[in-house]
Amino acid sequence: MSPVPLAGSAPTRARFSFEVFPARSGAAALALGHAVQHLSAAGPDFISVTYGANGSNRDASLDLLRYLRDHTDALPLAHLTTVGESRDAVRETIHRIMDAGVHDFLALRGDPPRGLDEGAPAVAGSLSSRELVELIAEARAERPPLTSVGRTSVAAYPNGHPLSRSRSEDIDWLVAKQEAGAQFAITQLFFRAEEYLSFVNDAQRAGLRIPVLPGLMPVSTSAQLRKVASLAGRPAPEGLTRALDEAGGYAPELGVEHTLELARELLAGGAPSVHLYTFNRHEQVLSVLRELELLTPDPVA
Numbered sequence: 001m002s003p004v005p006l007a008g009s010a011p012t013r014a015r016f017s018f019e020v021f022p023a024r025s026g027a028a029a030l031a032l033g034h035a036v037q038h039l040s041a042a043g044p045d046f047i048s049v050t051y052g053a054n055g056s057n058r059d060a061s062l063d064l065l066r067y068l069r070d071h072t073d074a075l076p077l078a079h080l081t082t083v084g085e086s087r088d089a090v091r092e093t094i095h096r097i098m099d100a101g102v103h104d105f106l107a108l109r110g111d112p113p114r115g116l117d118e119g120a121p122a123v124a125g126s127l128s129s130r131e132l133v134e135l136i137a138e139a140r141a142e143r144p145p146l147t148s149v150g151r152t153s154v155a156a157y158p159n160g161h162p163l164s165r166s167r168s169e170d171i172d173w174l175v176a177k178q179e180a181g182a183q184f185a186i187t188q189l190f191f192r193a194e195e196y197l198s199f200v201n202d203a204q205r206a207g208l209r210i211p212v213l214p215g216l217m218p219v220s221t222s223a224q225l226r227k228v229a230s231l232a233g234r235p236a237p238e239g240l241t242r243a244l245d246e247a248g249g250y251a252p253e254l255g256v257e258h259t260l261e262l263a264r265e266l267l268a269g270g271a272p273s274v275h276l277y278t279f280n281r282h283e284q285v286l287s288v289l290r291e292l293e294l295l296t297p298d299p300v301a
């Protein structure tokens with residue numbers, strides 16, 4: 001059985017979306033402004049903005065969401081985490097984001113802040129992503145009629161959440177998020193198509209009906225590859241590791257090649273679209289989409 005297509009659409013051509021994160025300096029912000037113009041011109045379903053990831057400033061996420069809304073044609077989607085925040089504070093943030101004209105969310109619990117572990121009261125007492133899905137729905141219902149729009153997505157872990165003891169636990173967790181109202185899911189990074197396809201297949205057998213967008217990142221450096229491997233919870237493919245090392249640790253074309261192959265297998269296997277982690281660069285992800293013949297028109301050409 002193949003994964004379900006995006007609800008309400010019968011795409012003849014696969015779709016795509018992007019993830020960016022707030023810039024950490026003025027120079028990086030300039031480069032990011034340039035990158036998001038190219039990304040937006042490619043016509044993605046949405047561009048998502050990370051929130052507080054790796055200690056980044058949360059206000060900077062809102063600024064970037066506003067920039068996307070005001071200066072691009074792309075639909076901005078806000079990642080939102082609950083870790084270390086009270087229910088009231090999270091509710092207020094949801095309204096601030098909606099006041100900024102952004103109504104689409106990726107509901108997350110978030111990683112423990114530096115220095116705290118999963119057992120710390122500030123972490124263990126945080127709302128779960130399932131509860132956040134419900135809180136976003138409540139906040140939407142508090143908006144004036146006709147402005148309570150938007151979709152809520154959640155994270156999925158094809159290779160298991162780091163704390164998961166079994167695949168069935170991961171699937172139960174994801175189905176619970178669907179039951180709370182999540183409309184689609186985006187996956188953690190992974191390296192092999194089979195990891196996504198078998199996870200979605202098993203989840204659908206267990207009652208998952210929402211689309212699951214595979215998250216992919218074309219790496220440019222050996223350091224990025226190591227980071228992806230730690231997120232994926234699986235070793236990086238040996239051939240890619242070796243080729244990057246032999247190239248001196250920097251070879252964007254190798255990441256593009258690997259992502260392209262993976263995307264082809266995923267789309268052929270029934271994935272509804274691809275969600276590309278851009279690392280705030282447009283060149284590699286647009287190369288992947290160009291090779292997949294998904295760019296019409298091509299914003300760089």
Ligand code: FAD
Pocket residue numbers: 049050051052053054079080081106107108109110111112118127128129130155156161163164165169170171173186187188189215
């Ligand atoms: P929840 O589903 O709410 O789970 C909360 C906690 O429950 C987990 O941390 C864990 O303790 C436990 N748990 C969850 N699943 C299981 C399971 N199967 N078995 C046992 N225990 C479980 N983090 C950020 O800080 N900012 C971001 O912008 C961000 N963006 C992300 C985007 C994507 C697509 C993904 C996949 C992850 C992102 N993350 C981000 C990381 C995410 O916040 C962490 O993975 C976090 O540990 C869990 O968040 P969650 O929403 O999946 O948690």
